[in-house]
Amino acid sequence: MPERPIFYFDLGSPYSYLAAERVNSTLPEVPVWQPVLLGAIFRARGYSSWSETDEREAGMAEVERRARERGLPDIRWPDPWPGNTLTAMRAATFAQQSGRTVAFSLAAFRQAFAGGRDLSDVDNVLIAAAACELHPRAVLTGIEMRSVKDKLRAATDEAIARGVTGVPSIAVGEQVFWGDDRLEEAAGAIR
Numbered sequence: 001m002p003e004r005p006i007f008y009f010d011l012g013s014p015y016s017y018l019a020a021e022r023v024n025s026t027l028p029e030v031p032v033w034q035p036v037l038l039g040a041i042f043r044a045r046g047y048s049s050w051s052e053t054d055e056r057e058a059g060m061a062e063v064e065r066r067a068r069e070r071g072l073p074d075i076r077w078p079d080p081w082p083g084n085t086l087t088a089m090r091a092a093t094f095a096q097q098s099g100r101t102v103a104f105s106l107a108a109f110r111q112a113f114a115g116g117r118d119l120s121d122v123d124n125v126l127i128a129a130a131a132c133e134l135h136p137r138a139v140l141t142g143i144e145m146r147s148v149k150d151k152l153r154a155a156t157d158e159a160i161a162r163g164v165t166g167v168p169s170i171a172v173g174e175q176v177f178w179g180d181d182r183l184e185e186a187a188g189a190i191r
Contacts, residue, residue: 003173004029004030004031004032005027005029005031005032005170005171005172005186005190006031006032006034006170006171007019007020007023007031007032007033007034007168007169007170008034008036008159008164008167008168008169008170008171009033009034009035009036009105009167009168010035010036010037010038010085010089010167011035011085011088011089011092011105011108011109011112011119012038012081012082012083012085012088012112012119013038013167013168014060014063014075014113015063015167015168015179015180016109016167016168016180017109017112017113018063018066018067018070018072018168018180019168019180019183020033020105020106020109020168021070021072021106021109022070022183023168023170023183024102026183026184026187027170027183027186027187027190028187028190028191029190031170033101033102033105034155034159035089035092035093035096035101035105035152035155036089036152036155036156036159036164036167037086037089037152037153037156038166038167040153040156040160041156041159041160041164041165041166041167042166044160045160045165049082051081051082052082060075060077063075066180067113072114073110073114074114075113075114076113076114076115076116077113077116078112078113078116078117078118078119079116079118080118080120081118083118083119083120084120085119085120086120087119087120087122087125087143088108088119088120088125088128089152090142090143090148090149090152091104091108091125091128091129091134091139091142091143092104092105092108093148093151093152093155094134094138094139094142094143094145094148095129095132095134096151097142098134100132100133100134103131103132104128104129104131104132104134107127107128107129107131107132108124108125108128110128111124111127111128112124122140125139125143126139126140162176163176164176164178165178166178166179168180170182170183170186172186172189172190173189175189177189
């Protein structure tokens with residue numbers, strides 16, 4: 001039996017947010033949602049985010065346009081953006097243990113890009129966790145667990161080894177489709 005497609009994402013990525021809002025309905029089967037650290041992928045590849053270049057404003061406008069076209073709420077950018085989402089990514093990894101990766105991640109993405117809340121603030125992460133019935137104390141304990149930290153690091157290393165160059169990415173067998181605008185292409189490869 002072929003492996004399920006994998007949806008690689010980072011909660012600090014607005015393009016991952018756009019993809020997350022439609023990946024389950026666009027692909028013919030629900031993918032495995034896999035949190036990874038985009039900063040580590042960038043370091044491994046030797047480049048940095050467009051958000052730190054002269055393309056920042058154009059990229060932000062593009063994200064806002066795509067959100068409007070897809071009927072999503074207006075983008076409200078967290079301040080600061082980009083921020084440090086390490087805690088949020090550990091919480092997403094912790095959420096995997098109880099099968100709540102999708103619910104937690106969507107809640108966190110919406111906190112960040114529809115609500116304009118900074119996910120480097122642990123209280124905003126805990127609000128997202130509460131929205132999917134993860135107890136705040138359990139999440140606070142989970143994000144500090146060595147096993148959670150190791151799992152996130154291993155998932156990021158696996159993504160890099162697989163050829164992921166950024167997020168969102170969909171892995172279908174040996175193929176990797178990078179970008180919010182390539183979900184339909186990934187769906188075709190699955191079919």
